[in-house]
Amino acid sequence: TAEQFQSGSLTGKTVFITAGPTREAMDPVRYISNHSSGKMGYALAEAAVEAGAKVKLISGPVNIPVPERVERVSVESAEEMLEASMLDLGLCDIFIAAAAVADYRPTAIAEHKIKKGSEEIMELHLVKNPDIVATVANSSPKPFTVGFAAETKDVLEYARSKLERKNLDLIIANDVSRSDIGFNSDENAVTLISASSTESLPQASKRQLANRLIERISAQYKSTAR
Ligand code: CTP
Ligand code: CA
Numbered sequence: 001t002a003e004q005f006q007s008g009s010l011t012g013k014t015v016f017i018t019a020g021p022t023r024e025a026m027d028p029v030r031y032i033s034n035h036s037s038g039k040m041g042y043a044l045a046e047a048a049v050e051a052g053a054k055v056k057l058i059s060g061p062v063n064i065p066v067p068e069r070v071e072r073v074s075v076e077s078a079e080e081m082l083e084a085s086m087l088d089l090g091l092c093d094i095f096i097a098a099a100a101v102a103d104y105r106p107t108a109i110a111e112h113k114i115k116k117g118s119e120e121i122m123e124l125h126l127v128k129n130p131d132i133v134a135t136v137a138n139s140s141p142k143p144f145t146v147g148f149a150a151e152t153k154d155v156l157e158y159a160r161s162k163l164e165r166k167n168l169d170l171i172i173a174n175d176v177s178r179s180d181i182g183f184n185s186d187e188n189a190v191t192l193i194s195a196s197s198t199e200s201l202p203q204a205s206k207r208q209l210a211n212r213l214i215e216r217i218s219a220q221y222k223s224t225a226r
Helices: 037-052 076-086 130-138 155-165 206-223
Strands: 014-019 024-027 031-034 054-059 070-074 094-097 104-105 125-126 144-153 172-175 189-195 198-205
Touching: 014 076, 024 104, 031 104, 031 206, 037 054, 037 070, 037 094, 037 206, 054 076, 076 130, 094 130, 094 206, 130 144, 144 155, 144 206, 155 172, 155 189, 172 206, 189 206, 198 206
Parallel strands: 014 054, 014 094, 054 070, 094 144, 144 172
Antiparallel strands: 024 031, 104 125, 172 189, 189 198
16 A cells, blocks of 8 residues: 555665657658557656656656656657667666567668558568567666566466566566556556566556555565675
8 A cells, every 4th residue: 555655665776667658660750659658657757766766767759747856768769768778777776667669660761751652552561679678687787677568368477478588577467458457547457476476466546556566676676686
């Protein structure tokens, strides 16, 4: 509960958080993106600041003001988000990847606005984006690295496989097949999974959930030998 929220648990610590969608340009006026609101990442940034951390919020395009005492770095594409994430990564104690990164981007950005052709079918070629959280988790020194897994089925199984595949310390799984909570909603219910523990948190506002997540993350960070 909010009362159990201990301020000061992250005093002296630096936390990097990615948030929001990325935008992958096709031409000067078009892009591929997704409906991520950025609410979860911004709520985590606020909660981390209240816990005493210095916070760098690496954000794709969203409609949320910069929280007080948060340093926001605005980016558009996944490649820009990766670059901003790796900059000064040596100063980062805890990295939280809350962004909905586009998995693919157009293979090339057309210099001029693409014209409508005479063909009914238009093909767009895409190339895989870098995996930001996996790159961070495989760098050295490695911060305590936390990912999210938004799944529509086999939620815990997929989340566990991402925890391992990306070399994460913790993954926060949520079921986005439930239309009442998750992705673009104000409420969320999640399960925290590490190599040695699984813990479900009840449905709550994203802000309340953020406080609880920051407490769990800081507790696990402190108990992890490094
Ligand atoms: N992530 C990332 N960079 C990417 C893709 C994902 O940092 N290029 C991060 C997300 O911010 C999230 C975690 O990885 O913390 C899981 O993202 P998700 O989209 O669920 O995983 P993917 O590996 O992209 O797998 P898929 O979309 O196929 O489920
Ligand atoms: Ca993905």
